[in-house]
Amino acid sequence: MKKITFIHAADLHLDSPMSGLKHLPEAIFDRLQESTFRAFRKITDEAINRQVDFLIISGDIFDGEDRSIRAQTRFRKEMDRLFKHDIQVYLIHGNHDHLGGSWVELNMPANVHIFRDNVEVLTYNTSEGTSVHLYGFSYVKKHVLERRINDYVKKTGADFHIGILHGNHEGNSDHGNYAPFHLRELIEKEFDYWALGHIHKRTVLSEMPAVVYPGNIQGRHKKETGMKGCYFVSLAGTETKLEFIPASDVIWEKAELDMARSEAATFGDLCKLCSMVLEDHRHEGLATILQITLKNVSFETQTNVLAEELLEVLQEQERDEESFVWTASIQIEERIDWDRDRLKSEADFYSELFNIIDKYDDAEGTLSSLYSHPAARKYLERLTKSEQSALIKESEQLLIRLLYQ
Ligand SMILES: [Mn+2]
Structure with a gap:
């Protein structure tokens, strides 16, 4: 039976600057800065150990269009290793x-095949006589907004056909709408596998045929959570097998702790509880960056002081750990132990206040002086709708707290 195996990775973003994280202790920041390289190294290790036929990388190998020398040198080193293993x-x-x-x-060794700016077809032949046609194109500029999917035309004469495409599955608004396509358009091509890139969240759009976003290989900020990696794929006859291979060296995670259900009476108890949460998130040999949310914290707590001191304790104990769990932030959500109706019945003022809060729809206007501040605006991302409503809820809680105490 005709058979091939390969690894499909995408969005390596080698040498990502990890901007906005410079405040981290040096050792932790260094680990993060190395993480894209270490993750890629794991992938090439797997390719060698599993003796795959080839590795596919579906775009965004380098994070910056200047392709830093550091990134290219490290990438080429991995390409040389693969070259030695054919x-x-x-x-x-x-x-x-x-x-x-x-x-x-920097010149790459002869095993590296780079698609140019128009869709082209490359052929791969195994020593057992299995042949593969691979189709793909590289972006000639940053903003490729045209539909390119019609340029992929099946060329007969191979046992397997693989489309390689960096583009946006239409309807996904989290990523730039580059080289957009509908799933149906890919399936109509009658290829055996679609190796996609661009969307950083791992997604299998279809299994027959397999249409796959492996996601990026290493999370680069708090929104790219969980273990990331690549797929080991085997095509045998009409059967496709997919196996996820984890690759990240640093994992971004979130944890929630419900204080209403905990027994923590003192600060010491709370520290102990959080330390247990840290242990739950420790991955041997890997590093973790954790965001903790404490829910239902009682009304009387001095929340700012609590968060600050707790953070210090949790960070201090991780400084020298190899497999550290670094608490990046502690978010505190207070217990809502007042209800609107009761307050409204106490004073008309509250009815009016809640009315204003419910109708309020100008978070952007209110924050505009912050967003236009020359120093601040460089670091700020636009707030999403749900972030805006969380902010409004938090403000309401703060107001009630100040008014009612
Ligand atoms: Mn990308």
């Missing part, structure tokens, strides 16, 4: 490392 690499460049940028070019 493993081919098929790659396309995406919106981050598009061909229009300017960089100092």
